[in-house]
Amino acid sequence: MSKKWVYLFDEGNTTMKDLLGGKGANLAEMTNASLPVPPGFTITTEACNAYFDAGEQFPAGMWDQVVAAIATIEKRTGKKLGDPANPLLVSVRSGAKFSMPGMMDTVLNLGLNDATDAGLAQLTGNERFALDAYRRFIALFGRIVLDADGRPFEDILDKYKAQTAGGKDTDMTTDMLRQIVVEFKAEVHRQTGQDFPTDPYEQMRMAIKAVFSSWFGKRAVDYRNNQNIPHDLGTAVNVQTMVFGNMGDDSGTGVAFTRNPATGERKLYGEYLMNAQGEDVVAGVRTPHPIADMHKELPAIYDQFAQIAERLEQHYRDVQDMEFTIERGKLYMLQTRNGKRTADAAVNVAVDMANEGLITKQEAVMRIEPKQVEQLLHRRIDPNARLTVIAQGLNASPGAGSGMAAFDPDTAEKWAHEGKKVILVRLETSPDDVHGMISAQGILTARGGATSHAAVVARGLGKPCVSGCEVLLIDEDKREFTVAGTDYRVQEGNLMSINGSTGEVILGEVPMIEGDLSPKLKTLLGWADEIRDLGTWTNADYPRDARRARDFGAEGIGLCRTEHMFFEPERLPVVQKMILAKTDEDREAYLAQLLPFQRSDFEGIFQAMDGCPVIIRLIDPPLHEFLPKHEDLLVEVTELRIKGNNPALLKEKEELLGAVELMRESNPMLGLRGIRLGITMPGITRMQVRAIFEAACNCAQEGVVVKPEIMIPLTGHVNELKVARGLLEPVAQAVMEEKGITVDYKFGTMIEIPRAALTADQVAEYAEFFSYGTNDLTQTTFGYSRDDAEGKFLLKYVEMGILPMNPFQTLDRDGVGKLVRMGVELGRKTRPNLEVGICGEHGGDPNSIEFCQMAGLNYVSCSPFRVPVARLAAAQAAIRYPRS
């Protein structure tokens, strides 16, 4: 007996998402809950994978099971596929484990041919409806299954619409539709060289193949890459009896959420259109009505729907995103799924539901994608900015974005790859636009409502979106838009902005400010704090950053970079003189000038972090970074030499060039920097340690609780640390003696060189703490210079699937992670109470934070705005991987 490839809806349930996909599992669940679901069946994801394994052939037995399932449906509905007397029409839809809205293909009205269409007209007494269904089917099947170009079908439709008074779909006459069907079939023949298939079983076979194949379509692959969805899950195929929202004015279709997906408000939210099929709502072709209107227009059906919605939310314990159709006054549920929502809504819903008792606090914490929290904090338009608002659309996805206007997705993607910021402007979006949406800072459309393709995808991607801005007059040929009734004009490449929270379209780039923690987010993060094991520290170089991070919940500073202080304009000339000093005396004199600056910096930091540990990293970059660039000097000197008109300046510049040339390195990342500098030119770090301890003692004398931790960068061999400690601890002791006060301090090291991790047992002899500098550790473990790699091959590697992700964003567990684990284990073998953290960019990345939980780190440290992300991600990691 062959494997079971096909499940009737009443054979499945919601736990079978791997096998039946999300949509199929939910249709099964609803069917079994006796909700009004049109009968149907699901072809499994396994069948999809078997199909690809066999070189795009159905696996043995699958087709027979499909035929048998059709027979069962026929029995249940009394209709028959291909029977003109009572034709069964079905939809064929993809349905993967994870929702990929609009990414894959759907065929509606399958089963129609000239004969069944005539039968449908007779049965319904509505020839216009039957012809409308037929022309939709031909166009959709032609485009999706037969790979025809869709544009000519639209052109034909537009031609006839132009002949009507109103110019809308519903204005077309029956005769027109009959003529359109003929022309559509001719168009299919013109494009494909073959007749439109009339056998419904042949249609079915071809449609299933098309849905399977759409799994590896470009948009689907792009979407999965962006969302980190594995490519080997496959899609299920749902075959379901058609019901029709376009059978007249007692029919309709709609989509609705149980709570507002933009705000989380507990109130039905959605849209519907009478005498329409679902695609009309989603595609944004006609502007639908708010769901609340249905309460007045169809009170009984509204009440039935509201009850079902409540039941579904309780059942699934989450916001539901539902599709429904009303066929001649009868309500059918076509789909339910957990609703995508904005970050704001996600937080509000989770906290509300926990407060309602529907879910636990742990579940609430698990409900939020940590990345969503970042959206809440970032990028709002400065409320004090003067804006040139040129148009108003729907606030379809919150947040704000600025960039160059791009009028097609390829341009948007190209510019984004070049590092430019882009706003994608479209009449409306379709799944073919997704790569452009992913690349854009925001999306602006002229058509479509709050559940249009643009709005749904943008919310899913966390991108700002203004949709349905109908005053925009987009000229795709000229690559520009104007605003109706105004003189405003935005051409391709012009800077513009959108505010997805208000629906405003704004001229030029706008100043952004950072966001804040809402009260519900504070509640949620409070719950996270109760759960997590990992400390959440911050990387902060300035007191203002430190204070902000504390507001966001930071418990310490994991990385305070001292060299940023060297770059400040009043200090840089002194730093340069110090570097170029010809005698030790001169150098010490310049260092003495720098000391008060550094001391006051540290005082500010210690005050801001009163009571918290502060890890201060001693100077790290190579000294030539503080000097003018070699090539600039080279050009200057060459020019001065040839002109010969300023010998004094030439001499000065030549000397400087000579000094820079002595310091130049072929691979500065791997050169004289970090502890190597501290050992070969110890004056700088001695000055820094003096400044740190003078600041710490001064603060302690004022009652501030200071916990300085001195961090040595770039250690590769334990002896470096031994020597550095020997140089620096006497300075610390001397300062504390001078000041007559003692402060607790630690001495430790970055682990950012593979050798340090490999020999961590030795390194820990001289280090009281480790802090993983995973930026550099990733560079050295992969042998990548990030500056060079990302532009030249790394992003291509990610695109080609050679790397599963960009290892500078998400910690590479197999390679870098192995070193991290080795370092932790070896280090703790020598020093069981070793404090271990991470201060690379990965410290704010949820996936990497999960790894840190698993590897037994004490804390993660990240930029201030990521601290809330880290609090949430750390809690989720603790739930997934509890420490024993």
Add this chain to the structure above:
Amino acid sequence: MSKKWVYLFDEGNTTMKDLLGGKGANLAEMTNASLPVPPGFTITTEACNAYFDAGEQFPAGMWDQVVAAIATIEKRTGKKLGDPANPLLVSVRSGAKFSMPGMMDTVLNLGLNDATDAGLAQLTGNERFALDAYRRFIALFGRIVLDADGRPFEDILDKYKAQTAGGKDTDMTTDMLRQIVVEFKAEVHRQTGQDFPTDPYEQMRMAIKAVFSSWFGKRAVDYRNNQNIPHDLGTAVNVQTMVFGNMGDDSGTGVAFTRNPATGERKLYGEYLMNAQGEDVVAGVRTPHPIADMHKELPAIYDQFAQIAERLEQHYRDVQDMEFTIERGKLYMLQTRNGKRTADAAVNVAVDMANEGLITKQEAVMRIEPKQVEQLLHRRIDPNARLTVIAQGLNASPGAGSGMAAFDPDTAEKWAHEGKKVILVRLETSPDDVHGMISAQGILTARGGATSHAAVVARGLGKPCVSGCEVLLIDEDKREFTVAGTDYRVQEGNLMSINGSTGEVILGEVPMIEGDLSPKLKTLLGWADEIRDLGTWTNADYPRDARRARDFGAEGIGLCRTEHMFFEPERLPVVQKMILAKTDEDREAYLAQLLPFQRSDFEGIFQAMDGCPVIIRLIDPPLHEFLPKHEDLLVEVTELRIKGNNPALLKEKEELLGAVELMRESNPMLGLRGIRLGITMPGITRMQVRAIFEAACNCAQEGVVVKPEIMIPLTGHVNELKVARGLLEPVAQAVMEEKGITVDYKFGTMIEIPRAALTADQVAEYAEFFSYGTNDLTQTTFGYSRDDAEGKFLLKYVEMGILPMNPFQTLDRDGVGKLVRMGVELGRKTRPNLEVGICGEHGGDPNSIEFCQMAGLNYVSCSPFRVPVARLAAAQAAIRYPRS
């Protein structure tokens, strides 16, 4: 009871070198063999370490044991320390486990003061001798124990010598010596502010302290660093009854080897001086006579000595380096130790002794320092060269060297650090010159024989040396030498050469040729081949290198770098056009032009390596290495812009500059190169693979046995290899099909990125072999850019002891080695028959080869001239660490 710190000579034996030092153990062994050894005792190395541990205080009980031992010696000799009636005089010498000739301090004639010296004069009836001994003692004790400057003593001596007719030591009268003693004591007082110590026990106490302290003297530390001798061994102190070679014409002293230390010839070799103390021979102050002359002059003593020498060589089963003294016609043996010898002699002695049955073949193999083998192969002066020989000295240490003349060791060291080659020219050398000798390509002295300090140390260091070149007139002030009787003049910084094998001094730099395998070396290496587990392959890019390596015993090519071929002058323009091509068609056309070149290169290699595996690495360096340098172009373009006189050339150069700027990288070592290039620009590697397989098939058709192995550089992630294999194997298959012949081949990768080693289990899925590129692996594991590090901090790190050795020369076992071991283990877990080798420079380094044996590698690959070194080192490693 306190620990035993002191051993009488008859309480020790030769196995106790750790405790008694080499000299002490051998004196004990000789004493117990009833050889004529003046009685004495040894203070242990443990006492030395305890002395330093206690802050330079004798450990408890040590002094009492010294006093007791003196009492025993007094009983055995009938003499008494400090007794004017029959004074006991002793020498106090250092003696570490490993011989460090001249590196540490010796005090002779200890026990003398005015009273005992008068007694000595009376007893011997030779006042002149007694005064001579006394003045030597005061100067030596003053300099070594009291830390006085030695120069004034010499000046006093010179002053009196100048008053004599002959001007030699022996020409000085008794009165003069008496006056000298007075002046020496005054000089001691002048310099130290205290009287010369008269109590022999006080002298003894101070001398022992001085010898202990000399263990951490600068020259001793430098020498140990150079020779990789640990610093924690400590030195023993030998106290021995003095015998006197300067008691008249029936007395003398000498040193001799049982076989010729320069050639290995089985014949007594050495020198002696009558009426002299040992220091006179070693210091090269008077020119001694060949030992063979003693046969005529003192036949009975010569026979006795020859018999003892034979007995000692049989006893120790190795060449002995002996010191003896004849006191009034009686022979005393003062020391024996294994003789240092040249590389040539070492090989000849080892093979001879094995053939004589004195040692086994394994022992013979263990007797040669692998580095010595390299000396035999390298650097002889081209016999066809026309040389300007300006002087002739003694051929004191073989080999030849060229460099800039330096007249003091500090200059030699400084210049060597700057990368210059140096010949150190000295009147004579002393232990204070050793750092300069280490830095030099060769050493030239005007005074001193074949066993002078310069000769002994140079042979030990493996440096060429010409000594005793008395025609050199060195002017240290003018920093130049002239050659007596000629117009030749060499000033500081002038280029010159020496031939230590012939004794020639040559003007200018001379052309060198490489050496060859002597018949005895071939025999020895044949024995090594029978023993070793590791294959010895070679790194060779050209057929001529491959052939030479096979002559030296290479069993395969472990690394053939294909990019060297791109740099040849006829090809580089095509390579540049290929790189700068604007279309794929153009690029393919240029690649097609390169194909025949590469194919013919590979044909030559396959022919040379008929029957052996040949690992060919595909293109590795970043493409900008093949283009003009960015800064040169920048200067050119700037000049052209300002001059404005050649707009066409300016445009051309600007375009080139633009192209180079696009390709520039901030850290090219970690940028777009290796497999990253192969994947992003696959045309080049496809061309290379085609060339390899066309060459392999062509050769195979001619009957050559070809075993190509395609090696991918810089793999960091298994997927890179998967993709590369997918790109390249179809090319290999296509060529073999076109040619109608199949060749066996392997596909594998360099392991030179830490991540590749960390994930070797994954990498091995797509690699049939691993080759450790330990140069790059060291760079990435340490985070060092070798180009930058060695000049800027690495050598300083080695000097400071932060790194125990330069990790680019000797593989770092703790860090890099850990990755190597992980890679081998993980790789073989996936693919048990994985072929693993090493092709970094470490493949020719004996210490690293030992590690390769321990880590279970299949082969090492090194430059052709190091193949014999590797054969020997691999055999020694197999003996030390046998594989089960």
